[in-house]
Amino acid sequence: MAPLLEFKNVTKVYSRGLLSRSSTTALNNVSFTLNENEPTIMTVAGESGSGKTTLAMLLLGFINTTAGHILYKGQDISQLRGAERMTFRREVQAVFQDPFAVFNPFYTVDHLLSVPIERFKLARSKTEARDRMAEALNAVGLRPEDILGRFPHQLSGGQRQRINVARALVLRPRLLVADEPVSMVDASLRANILETLRALQRNYGVSIIYITHDLTTAYHIARSIVVLYRGNVMEAGDVDSVIKTPQHPYTRLLIDSIPWPDLSRRWGETELKVKEGDIHDRGAGCRFLARCPFAMDKCQAPPPLFRLNGHQAASCYLHEQHPQIEAERLTELLPV
Amino acid sequence: MNPVLHVNDLQVTYYTDAGRAKALDGVTLSLNAGEKLGLVGESGSGKSTMALAMMRMIKPPGRIEGGNVIVDGTDLTRLSDQQMLKARLSKIAYIPQGAMNSLNPVMQIGAQMADAIKAHQPDTSKAELETRSLKALESVDLKRSVSKMYAHELSGGMKQRVCIAIGILLNPKVIIADEPTSALDVVTQRQVMETIDHVQQQLGAAVILIGHDMGLMAQFVDKVAVMYAGRIMELSSVREMFTDPKHPYAQALINSLPNLENKGVFQGIPGLAPSLLRLPGGCAFHPRCPMVMEVCKTARPKIDTLPGGRQVQCHLYAERV
Numbered sequence: 331m332a333p334l335l336e337f338k339n340v341t342k343v344y345s346r347g348l349l350s351r352s353s354t355t356a357l358n359n360v361s362f363t364l365n366e367n368e369p370t371i372m373t374v375a376g377e378s379g380s381g382k383t384t385l386a387m388l389l390l391g392f393i394n395t396t397a398g399h400i401l402y403k404g405q406d407i408s409q410l411r412g413a414e415r416m417t418f419r420r421e422v423q424a425v426f427q428d429p430f431a432v433f434n435p436f437y438t439v440d441h442l443l444s445v446p447i448e449r450f451k452l453a454r455s456k457t458e459a460r461d462r463m464a465e466a467l468n469a470v471g472l473r474p475e476d477i478l479g480r481f482p483h484q485l486s487g488g489q490r491q492r493i494n495v496a497r498a499l500v501l502r503p504r505l506l507v508a509d510e511p512v513s514m515v516d517a518s519l520r521a522n523i524l525e526t527l528r529a530l531q532r533n534y535g536v537s538i539i540y541i542t543h544d545l546t547t548a549y550h551i552a553r554s555i556v557v558l559y560r561g562n563v564m565e566a567g568d569v570d571s572v573i574k575t576p577q578h579p580y581t582r583l584l585i586d587s588i589p590w591p592d593l594s595r596r597w598g599e600t601e602l603k604v605k606e607g608d609i610h611d612r613g614a615g616c617r618f619l620a621r622c623p624f625a626m627d628k629c630q631a632p633p634p635l636f637r638l639n640g641h642q643a644a645s646c647y648l649h650e651q652h653p654q655i656e657a658e659r660l661t662e663l664l665p666v
Numbered sequence: 667m668n669p670v671l672h673v674n675d676l677q678v679t680y681y682t683d684a685g686r687a688k689a690l691d692g693v694t695l696s697l698n699a700g701e702k703l704g705l706v707g708e709s710g711s712g713k714s715t716m717a718l719a720m721m722r723m724i725k726p727p728g729r730i731e732g733g734n735v736i737v738d739g740t741d742l743t744r745l746s747d748q749q750m751l752k753a754r755l756s757k758i759a760y761i762p763q764g765a766m767n768s769l770n771p772v773m774q775i776g777a778q779m780a781d782a783i784k785a786h787q788p789d790t791s792k793a794e795l796e797t798r799s800l801k802a803l804e805s806v807d808l809k810r811s812v813s814k815m816y817a818h819e820l821s822g823g824m825k826q827r828v829c830i831a832i833g834i835l836l837n838p839k840v841i842i843a844d845e846p847t848s849a850l851d852v853v854t855q856r857q858v859m860e861t862i863d864h865v866q867q868q869l870g871a872a873v874i875l876i877g878h879d880m881g882l883m884a885q886f887v888d889k890v891a892v893m894y895a896g897r898i899m900e901l902s903s904v905r906e907m908f909t910d911p912k913h914p915y916a917q918a919l920i921n922s923l924p925n926l927e928n929k930g931v932f933q934g935i936p937g938l939a940p941s942l943l944r945l946p947g948g949c950a951f952h953p954r955c956p957m958v959m960e961v962c963k964t965a966r967p968k969i970d971t972l973p974g975g976r977q978v979q980c981h982l983y984a985e986r987v
Contacts, residue, residue: 377851377852486709573926584853587852591884
């Protein structure tokens with residue numbers, strides 16, 4: 331079973347300041363593996379500042395790691411050159427949050443779809459290029475005759491976001507990074523886009539890393555989930571277990587804060603301890619310490635991951651009766 | 667109880683090069699003091715236009731074509747521009763969608779708050795300006811030190827709470843919150859909503875919450891109005907809306923909600939929201955409606971009041987003669 335993508339103890343530190351250097355750890359020792367012949371959907375969840383977008387940027391090769399390696403098909407992505415780099419660029423695609431900002435308003439939609447085809451020489455003739463564009467649009471549930479030749483402003487947000495997915499699809503990717511793809515789309519259109527992503531995984535064998543702060547959509551689309559808080563993995567595992575029986579106090583807080591459209595389920599069972607903006611801990615301990623209702627003395631030291639069962643792990647001393655698991659082996663608990 | 671807000675047959679039209687777009691088409695609703703109303707709908711359904719029209723902040727090419735907005739006995743649509751300036755914030759306050767973009771980046775928070783009070787009550791003393799703005803900050807759970815800070819020093823949730831603090835400075839009777847949490851994380855969202863809830867109880871004001879997150883509505887409001895193409899399709903109590911929606915569009919909206927039981931079932935609403943420039947005749951929802959009848963294509967349904975005070979705009983419930 332060949333790994334498609336491996337994160338090996340990846341850490342990213344942003345430094346700033348010329349004289350007094352201060353640094354922020356955006357991602358701390360994150361490891362996971364996606365396999366080549368088992369396409370899956372993995373969610374990376376967390377609030378703003380949790381490092382989820384940093385993870386996407388690292389994975390796409392836009393920024394370099396401070397420590398650790400990211401391997402694509404066994405090769406470090408920062409070492410890729412020439413033809414190999416082009417293959418990586420083609421096979422790893424992204425869909426970003428804002429469906430309005432990625433379009434050039436001066437060109438028709440055809441431009442967005444035809445540029446990658448020309449760039450990667452995927453078609454030998456104009457008709458073939460057109461066929462590929464049509465095929466990709468059909469795959470995301472759009473009618474090519476409605477879309478081709480139109481300008482971005484003539485399309486709705488949901489249509490644009492699906493065109494972004496189609497653009498990625500034209501390149502026959504192996505891995506798709508979707509960074510908050512539905513957060514700017516109307517609730518009634520979200521379902522369509524999520525359904526499109528899932529069909530992509532099922533019918534085209536594309537693995538998807540779904541980055542979001544919305545645990546409701548994560549629950550519905552993903553198989554596995556990694557919950558990040560300020561760069562650290564708080565809890566990870568099977569999406570059903572993590573969302574239905576969260577074990578880390580942070581995950582509990584997140585899930586408790588989801589406004590469920592359900593009248594029998596009242597909001598906010600757990601009290602919010604510290605308001606955001608009051609957190610000044612610079613210590614080495616658990617990142618969630620200042621907001622944690624169960625904070626203990628030993629939380630001053632960084633908690634390791636504890637393996638709760640075959641498909642769930644949490645980084646919290648509340649679960650220290652369970653065996654520890656090294657960060658590198660976290661993947662074993664993530665179902666595909 | 668006398669309603670504190672009464673919107674009667676409000677009409678707003680945008681005159682564009684491509685034609686007239688009726689963004690609000692005869693919206694009627696009323697709200698008692700202390701009540702919370704949720705206004706939901708897809709983009710383009712007229713939610714934000716509704717908020718702007720109530721504040722009389724519709725800019726050309728848009729125009730309020732008819733109807734009244736009566737707050738606490740005063741008809742806002744009949745006030746002069748000067749009087750309307752005074753009425754904003756003191757009678758009706760608006761909490762905008764992107765709080766991050768609505769604060770002045772080169773002015774301290776406290777000075778911005780003082781500005782708002784001075785605009786209405788020019789002879790307020792300096793000491794009183796300060797006590798009042800500090801009190802407002804405290805009521806939204808922010809520290810006093812925030813008044814000496816600039817917008818860039820605050821997080822998104824704190825900025826949104828500053829906007830709420832500015833909104834309640836002059837004890838308005840009606841607070842309109844236009845997607846106040848759409849750019850925030852879930853935990854911060856909960857803090858902001860708890861803050862709005864808290865200040866609303868203090869002031870006894872009526873709140874209109876605009877948004878498309880039905881989950882948030884279920885947790886926060888008392889009544890829900892579902893808008894489509896500039897019309898209120900259904901107006902019910904939150905319980906009735908979630909357990910027994912009447913209008914087919916409201917039913918589709920409720921059914922499209924994700925929950926823990928129906929994992930992996932995505933039920934979108936087929937079709938697209940209509941363009942306001944080319945609204946279908948009759949009921950605006952009829953091309954997407956699963957229960958469409960002949961009459962829906964030609965005649966626009968009237969607002970029917972069902973037992974219990976629910977309002978529905980649909981031929982299915984028209985009184986049979």
